[in-house]
Amino acid sequence: MKGIILSCAIFTAYVVLTAIVSHFARFQRHSRLFIPAALIAVPVFLAAYRFTPADLWFLPPPWQAARAWLDAALGVLILLLNIHNYIDWFFGFNGGFSTSMMLLLLAREPKGATAAELIAEYHRADGTDKIHGWRLPRLAETGWLRIDPSTQICTLTDKGRALARFTRFLKTVLTLGRGG
Amino acid sequence: MVTALIASGIAFLLCVTAHLFAMRRKPTKKRLGAMTTAFLPGFPLALFAVFVLRSWGDWPASLDGHEHPLLPYILVPVLHLLLYFLFVECFYHIERSVTLRLLIELHEHPRNAATTKEIMRDYSVDDMIRRRLDDLVRNRWVEESGGRFRLTEKGRRLARLMRTSIWVYQSKPQNERL
Numbered sequence: 001m002k003g004i005i006l007s008c009a010i011f012t013a014y015v016v017l018t019a020i021v022s023h024f025a026r027f028q029r030h031s032r033l034f035i036p037a038a039l040i041a042v043p044v045f046l047a048a049y050r051f052t053p054a055d056l057w058f059l060p061p062p063w064q065a066a067r068a069w070l071d072a073a074l075g076v077l078i079l080l081l082n083i084h085n086y087i088d089w090f091f092g093f094n095g096g097f098s099t100s101m102m103l104l105l106l107a108r109e110p111k112g113a114t115a116a117e118l119i120a121e122y123h124r125a126d127g128t129d130k131i132h133g134w135r136l137p138r139l140a141e142t143g144w145l146r147i148d149p150s151t152q153i154c155t156l157t158d159k160g161r162a163l164a165r166f167t168r169f170l171k172t173v174l175t176l177g178r179g180g
Numbered sequence: 181m182v183t184a185l186i187a188s189g190i191a192f193l194l195c196v197t198a199h200l201f202a203m204r205r206k207p208t209k210k211r212l213g214a215m216t217t218a219f220l221p222g223f224p225l226a227l228f229a230v231f232v233l234r235s236w237g238d239w240p241a242s243l244d245g246h247e248h249p250l251l252p253y254i255l256v257p258v259l260h261l262l263l264y265f266l267f268v269e270c271f272y273h274i275e276r277s278v279t280l281r282l283l284i285e286l287h288e289h290p291r292n293a294a295t296t297k298e299i300m301r302d303y304s305v306d307d308m309i310r311r312r313l314d315d316l317v318r319n320r321w322v323e324e325s326g327g328r329f330r331l332t333e334k335g336r337r338l339a340r341l342m343r344t345s346i347w348v349y350q351s352k353p354q355n356e357r358l
Contacts, residue, residue, distance in 0.1 A: 001251065004258075022349040030351060062248035070181055074255075081262040088269040090349065097278065098312050098321075099342050100353035105322065105331050106339040112330035115310060121355050122305045129305040131278060134357050136296055144283065147296065155293040156286050164287035167280045174271060175203045180281025180303065 001063045002056045003049065003075030010045045011082040014038070030090065038083045045079055046072065097131075183233045184252035188259035191226035195219045196267060209318070215271065219264040226256040278308065 018037055027033050049072045054064050065071030093099060104121055105113060122130045136154065140147045144160035147153070156164060171179065199218035208214050230252045274280065285303050286294055294302070313329060316322040321335035331339055346353065 004255070019348055022351070026350045030349065062246065063251065064247075065181060066247050067181075074181060074185070078258070078262065081266055085262070085265045085269065088273070090351075092269075092272065093342060094346050094349055094351040095354065097276075097308065097354050098316060100355045101309065101312060101316065102321065102331060102335060102339040103343060103346075103353055104355065105329060106336065106343065109331065109336070112328040114327050115313060115329070118313070118329070119306050119309050122309065129300055130355055130357060131305050131308065132282075132296065132300050132303075135279060135282065136299070139279065139282070144279075145286065152296045153293050154286055154296060154299060156283065160283055161287060163280070164283040167274060168284055168287070170274050171284075173200065174274060175200070175207055176275050178281060178284070179275045180278050180308065 001059055001071075002052070002054065002065060003071035003073075004078060005056060006045060006048050006052070007075035007079040007082070010041055010048065011079055011086075014041050014083060015086060030095075031087075034083075034087045034090070038080070038087075041079060041083065042076060045075060049075065181247060181251065181255065183230050184255035184259065187226045187229035187233060187252065187256050188263065190229050191222040191256075191260055192263045192267075194225065195222040195264075211271065211275070212268065215264075215268055219260070219267070222260050222264070223257055226260050227253060230256055 014037060018033055021033060021037075022030060025033070049068075054068070055061075101118060104118060108117075124130065124133070136145070136147065139145045139160070140154075143157055144163065145154050145156050148155075171177075195218050199215055202214065202218065203211075234249070234252070281303060282299065285299060286292070289298075289302075313322065313324075316335070317324055317329070320332055321338065322329050323332050324330075
């Protein structure tokens with residue numbers, strides 16, 4: 001039980017601190033905050049587990065773990081699952097495509113918008129779309145594909161190809177179409 | 181604790197298998213509902229698995245040592261819920277990700293290469309938006325009348341919540357990133 005309680009406490013601190021830091025530091029890429037913070041949260045949890053008493057000052061003996069290593073491992077597992085849920089919620093909620101469309105509709109209340117008006121919001125004046133426009137250079141920067149500067153031809157790198165194959169396999173297992 | 185982990189693992193695997201099997205037999209567009217339907221029986225199933233495992237002689241109840249007998253019954257629903265979230269999130273990472281779709285498009289392109297213009301033409305933003313509008317209308321976040329899309333009441337509440345969240349994290353929605 002100690003592992004679960006500490007895990008929830010560390011997770012709460014993780015959420016509060018990342019929200020505060022995000023608000024004031026104004027990250028361009030929030031993954032640069034969330035992932036290092038997750039890597040710090042795990043050793044912090046383990047240190048807290050190591051340096052607090054087995055009864056956590058209030059747990060009666062039957063609620064204390066028979067095997068401390070297992071209790072700590074379960075605490076880490078729950079912490080990682082919670083952090084994953086939180087990061088996923090963040091990117092789905094704050095960075096999601098549908099989210100941005102709903103926000104555009106909220107800004108255009110009560111008139112609403114046509115599909116063409118919404119589509120126009122995702123294009124710059126020069127016709128470049130705002131979805132591929134930043135994503136392709138980002139994928140090149142992070143090593144998933146290469147873009148030939150003179151011809152603008154994109155090719156996958158080895159790790160990009162491996163990820164594409166793996167995704168195709170997962171889509172087949174999950175009976176999905178092309179999606180995206 | 182050990183029995184809780186084993187029981188959650190069993191329930192998770194059975195629920196995932198049931199969902200995948202159901203989707204092969206009778207595919208649906210309402211996948212979130214289908215995943216939830218597959219995972220809901222997992223809660224009583226996992227609790228039943230704890231009961232069976234604990235009454236199964238010395239093993240594996242002995243692995244739990246002197247822990248309170250209620251502990252695995254508390255842990256199991258928590259673990260099952262977290263594993264359900266994990267599965268749903270992984271599903272949508274794979275299904276909805278624009279980045280992963282881009283990589284597949286490029287991989288399956290006849291020359292295994294394409295210009296940025298070809299990519300933007302074959303996997304256009306117009307299609308992405310129209311597909312999402314269909315989803316939003318189907319799930320009643322948005323309604324359409326006379327060719328115009330407007331938020332429903334629940335869509336408006338969600339959008340306001342999103343706007344607050346974006347303010348808290350100072351993040352940018354997709355249409356403001358370039």
